[in-house]
Amino acid sequence: MKELRHLNKYFKKYWLKLLLGIIITIIARVFQLVMPSYVKNSIEVVENYVSNQLEESAARDLLLEYILIIVGAALLSGFFTFLMRQTIINVSRYIEYDLKNEVFDHYQLLSLNFYKKNRTGDLMNRISEDVSQVRLYAGPAIMYGMQTLTLFVCLIPLMFIKAPTIAFYSLLPLPVLSILIYQISRIIHKRSTKVQEYLSTLSTFAQESFSGVSVIKAYTLEPQINSEVRALALEGKDKSMDLAKVNAWFFPLMILLIGISNIFVIYVGGKQYLDGQIESVGTIAEFILYVNMLTWPVAIVGWLTSIVQRAEASQKRINEFLKEEPSIKSEVAQKTQISGKIEFRDVTFTYEDTEITALHGISFTVEQGETVAILGKTGSGKSTILELIARLYDTSSGTILIDDVPIKEINLESLRSMIGAVPQDAFLFSDTIRNNIKFGKEEATEEEIEEVARMSVVHDNIVGFTNGYDTILGERGITLSGGQKQRVSIARALLKDPQIYLFDDCLSAVDTETEEEILNNLKRASENRTTLIVSHRVSSAKNADKIIVLEGGKILQQGTHNQLVAQEGYYKDLYINQLSEKEN
Numbered sequence: 001m002k003e004l005r006h007l008n009k010y011f012k013k014y015w016l017k018l019l020l021g022i023i024i025t026i027i028a029r030v031f032q033l034v035m036p037s038y039v040k041n042s043i044e045v046v047e048n049y050v051s052n053q054l055e056e057s058a059a060r061d062l063l064l065e066y067i068l069i070i071v072g073a074a075l076l077s078g079f080f081t082f083l084m085r086q087t088i089i090n091v092s093r094y095i096e097y098d099l100k101n102e103v104f105d106h107y108q109l110l111s112l113n114f115y116k117k118n119r120t121g122d123l124m125n126r127i128s129e130d131v132s133q134v135r136l137y138a139g140p141a142i143m144y145g146m147q148t149l150t151l152f153v154c155l156i157p158l159m160f161i162k163a164p165t166i167a168f169y170s171l172l173p174l175p176v177l178s179i180l181i182y183q184i185s186r187i188i189h190k191r192s193t194k195v196q197e198y199l200s201t202l203s204t205f206a207q208e209s210f211s212g213v214s215v216i217k218a219y220t221l222e223p224q225i226n227s228e229v230r231a232l233a234l235e236g237k238d239k240s241m242d243l244a245k246v247n248a249w250f251f252p253l254m255i256l257l258i259g260i261s262n263i264f265v266i267y268v269g270g271k272q273y274l275d276g277q278i279e280s281v282g283t284i285a286e287f288i289l290y291v292n293m294l295t296w297p298v299a300i301v302g303w304l305t306s307i308v309q310r311a312e313a314s315q316k317r318i319n320e321f322l323k324e325e326p327s328i329k330s331e332v333a334q335k336t337q338i339s340g341k342i343e344f345r346d347v348t349f350t351y352e353d354t355e356i357t358a359l360h361g362i363s364f365t366v367e368q369g370e371t372v373a374i375l376g377k378t379g380s381g382k383s384t385i386l387e388l389i390a391r392l393y394d395t396s397s398g399t400i401l402i403d404d405v406p407i408k409e410i411n412l413e414s415l416r417s418m419i420g421a422v423p424q425d426a427f428l429f430s431d432t433i434r435n436n437i438k439f440g441k442e443e444a445t446e447e448e449i450e451e452v453a454r455m456s457v458v459h460d461n462i463v464g465f466t467n468g469y470d471t472i473l474g475e476r477g478i479t480l481s482g483g484q485k486q487r488v489s490i491a492r493a494l495l496k497d498p499q500i501y502l503f504d505d506c507l508s509a510v511d512t513e514t515e516e517e518i519l520n521n522l523k524r525a526s527e528n529r530t531t532l533i534v535s536h537r538v539s540s541a542k543n544a545d546k547i548i549v550l551e552g553g554k555i556l557q558q559g560t561h562n563q564l565v566a567q568e569g570y571y572k573d574l575y576i577n578q579l580s581e582k583e584n
């Protein structure tokens with residue numbers, strides 16, 4: 001129960017509702033207890049009438065009275081049971097909602113390294129599946145637990161007072177029932193977890209096959225994929241059958257044990273009646289009702305035990321993530337203005353997970369308002385430089401200064417709010433084009449959105465769609481071409497109007513003419529803004545104030561376009577190659 005202590009703060013938050021729920025549970029059970037003794041009384045009335053101790057009209061009146069009491073108690077018990085669910089189950093839904101938000105908010109704080117170490121499926125599972133398991137503890141477990149406790153506390157002493165011998169024998173099979181249900185619940189849980197695992201493997205595989213359907217068709221891989229799906233589905237079916245087999249035991253076992261209890265009541269009660277130890281056959285009927293009232297709560301003790309165990313395991317997994325500290329933290333609370341000078345001083349950076357050293361002792365300065373292009377072969381460390389400026393990672397050694405202040409001494413929110421980054425793989429949400437552009441500036445007007453779309457040379461494409469800016473993207477809507485995605489992503493950054501622009505090879509999928517047009521527009525937009533452009537093309541770099549050429553994480557060449565074409569090396573070769581490609 002150590003891990004579940006995390007929920008105490010929520011129990012404190014909703015203590016009044018919980019207390020009310022518990023009181024209502026007790027009231028509901030007490031009304032339920034009225035029924036069996038009035039059934040007994042009714043049978044006694046009939047017995048007395050048969051043995052001529054009671055007039056017919058008096059018997060009728062009494063029976064009517066008892067029936068009305070039974071119906072009234074049942075209605076009240078039902079009404080309070082309804083209220084019980086409305087309070088306790090509602091509290092568990094509130095706790096589930098709070099806990100989901102807590103986990104999600106924490107996920108948002110964590111750094112990229114955390115997301116690399118943990119698979120998306122795992123992150124999703126903890127926020128959905130594990131939180132649901134915990135909810136079962138916070139709601140149903142408490143509700144049924146209270147119900148069972150009330151019944152035990154009220155009913156068992158009552159049974160022993162009324163007829164101790166019958167009580168003893170009728171209760172005898174119930175602990176066995178509880179233990180068996182506990183064992184079955186455990187097995188059911190284990191097997192259903194396996195079924196869930198297979199289902200998620202199958203759905204991941206299916207999802208990948210649908211996403212990659214064009215590759216599958218192009219390579220005529222359909223038969224192979226079909227047989228893999230069939231094999232997975234077969235395995236899943238076997239696991240489901242295993243689960244169905246244990247599930248099938250649940251109710252028959254319960255019915256068997258209730259049956260045994262009833263037989264004990266009838267046998268022992270009948271014997272006592274014949275021996276004159278109990279006065280009425282009604283007592284037997286009363287005890288049969290008691291046994292039936294107890295069966296479900298007793299079975300539930302086993303079920304509850306396994307629910308608490310599962311909730312504890314789930315909360316442990318949730319706590320593991322909640323304890324995770326973000327590796328990139330804002331060490332300065334005070335927000336600052338940033339004008340955009342960037343300096344790398346002997347920066348070395350190694351990715352923790354792959355241990356690849358992407359940058360080796362890099363030093364360079366970008367003055368405020370300057371445009372710098374970074375070129376180099378793939379894997380030379382270009383994107384890493386941009387990621388370090390946005391402080392998605394911290395340097396392994398050396399310092400990055402923004403406006404001559406070490407980056408770690410700048411409020412993280414201020415820094416990131418002043419950066420407009422366009423990543424290499426433009427990511428667009430399954431939302432309208434308008435909302436995707438507005439992402440960086442919620443309050444943007446229609447005119448502003450259109451203006452940045454024009455500057456990114458994507459406006460004409462957008463108005464060409466039937467729904468224009470309301471066109472939904474992604475799975476629910478249309479798929480943009482690589483170049484269109486890149487340009488929507490550029491529009492998003494322009495709308496933010498930041499002090500620092502980071503463009504990571506974001507024109508690779510557009511033709512050179514459009515590239516030229518966009519670059520001209522960017523030049524206007526980024527006037528007085530510090531701009532870093534990562535590219536493989538000389539055309540994107542040639543107008544920059546400075547060009548940095550990287551190789552293997554080190555600076556190979558540095559200078560203006562004119563300086564670099566005048567010297568032998570990577571840049572000049574690239575320039576000549578791309579020039580002749582263009583001419584051809």
Ligand SMILES: Nc1ncnc2c1ncn2[C@@H]1O[C@H](COP(=O)(O)OP(=O)(O)OP(=O)(O)O)[C@@H](O)[C@H]1O
Pocket residue numbers: 351353354356357358376377378379380381382383384385424505
């Ligand atoms: N997120 C990451 N985790 C681990 N290693 C990484 C990560 N990103 C890049 N690397 C490694 O760091 C090195 C530099 O990568 P980087 O993406 O900075 O190169 P790049 O010059 O931008 O390449 P490209 O032109 O292909 O985009 C590469 O060897 C790469 O494998």
